[in-house]
Amino acid sequence: MTIPSNAVTTAAPPEQAEPAAARAGRPRLLAGSPRLEFVLRRLRRAAISFAVVLVASFFMVQLVPGDPVRAALGPTAPLSTVNALRQQLGLDQSLWAQFTHYVTALLHGDLGTSITSQRPVSQILGERLPTTLLLAVISFLVAVVGAFPIGVATAVSARSGRRRFLDLGLSGLLGVLIAIPNFLLAVLLIATLGVGLPLFPPAGWGTPSQAVLPVLALAIGPLAYLARIVHIEMLRVLDAPYLTTARSKRLPGRLLYLRHALPNIVTAALTAGGVVLVGLVAGTVLVETVFTVPGIGSTIVSSITAKDYPLIQGIVLVYALLVLGANLVIDFAIAILDPRSTIAEA
Structure with a gap:
């Protein structure tokens, strides 16, 4: 008996067909999504x-010369009182025992107690952190809002080699502003706008007028840096073939630059924005000290002077979390706006 040729089938064995069906019905997040892998990779790096x-913060603080207990109680304090406080704080134990106790307490949400004020470190940080965050966020917004119009407008004006003097002048000015340290800029602002022309209070915090000079001291350098990045990227995009084609269609300038050119510099601007945000968080230390702003930046200076180990360690960890958090936000924003970045890194 012969079997007709059209009746012959080539069905796959059940053991091979089943995994294929399972793969087809598997959720994408569990199937090796590039975005999920990118997020997990970034979180793992942040944790490390x-x-x-x-x-590093724990052991480097131990290198600060001097006795923190003696610094807190004063040179005339009885030795018995000094030893009692040292025992209470666990400073009489070995370094490894102190580190183990510190990590264990940290896992339970306990940052320790300040040696000088005898208050919980978390309470001190809770009072000072909002001021630092507000100062950094406002400065970042000022830098971003000011950088994009300056960078885009000057790039459009200097396109194709036109107004070469404008391009050179802007690059020189931005380079000077980037090179000036924020604490020196703070002193210059106090001397000019705070004392010479008393337009704003030279120190303090609490009113909008008192926030102007600290915000300017923090924002001017990052604004210049971002404006330079936007300017360079915009010049590159303006000479791209697709924009030349769009320009040949006689599109309005608003549509040409905002819809076709600006989105193509967002990734570079966000990358630079991450550097700026991290620099702003770190820059609050000196700026807050110069303007006597009651944030964690000025607090860490006083805690180092007083050799307050728990407070120093708590502030360093908070700064680390702020910096790592800012980097994660920028990385995730870039991954959402430009999915190719997640694939390229895989």
Whole structure:
């Protein structure tokens, strides 16, 4: 008996067909999504970085010369009182025992107690952190809002080699502003706008007028840096073939630059924005000290002077979390706006 040729089938064995069906019905997040892998990779790096900062901050603080207990109680305090406080704080134990106790307490949400004020470190940070965050966020917004119009407008004006003097002048001015340290800029602002022309209070915090000079001291350098990045990227995009084609269609300038050119510099601007945000968080230390702003930046200076180990370690960890958090936000924003970045890194 012969079997007709059209009746012959080539069905796959059940053991091979079943995995294919399982793969087809598997959720994408569990099937190796590039975005999920990108997020997990970034979170893993952030966790490792935080662990390194935790270990380094603890042991480096121990290198600060002097006795923190004696600094807190004063040189005339009885030795018995000094030894009692040292025992209470656990400073009489070995360094490894102190580190183990510190990490264990940290896992339970306890940052320790300030040696000088005898208050919980978390309470001190809770009072000072909002001021630092507000100062950094306002400065970042001022830098971003000011950088994009300056960078885009000057790039459009200097396109194709036109107004070469404008391009050179802007590059020189931005380079000077980037090179000036924020604490020196703070002193210059106090001397000019705070004392010479008393337009704004030279120190303090609490009113909008008192926030102007600290915000300017923090924002001017990052604004110049971002404006330079936007200017360079915009010049590159303006000479791209697709924009030449769009320009040949006689599109309005608003549509040409805002819809076709600006979106193509967002990734570079966000990358630079991450650097700026991290720099702003770190820059609050000196600026807050110069303007006597009651944030964690000025607090860490006083805590180092007083050799307040728990407070120093708590502030360092908070700064590390702020920096790592800012980097994660920028990375995730870039991954959402430009999915190719997640694939390229895989």
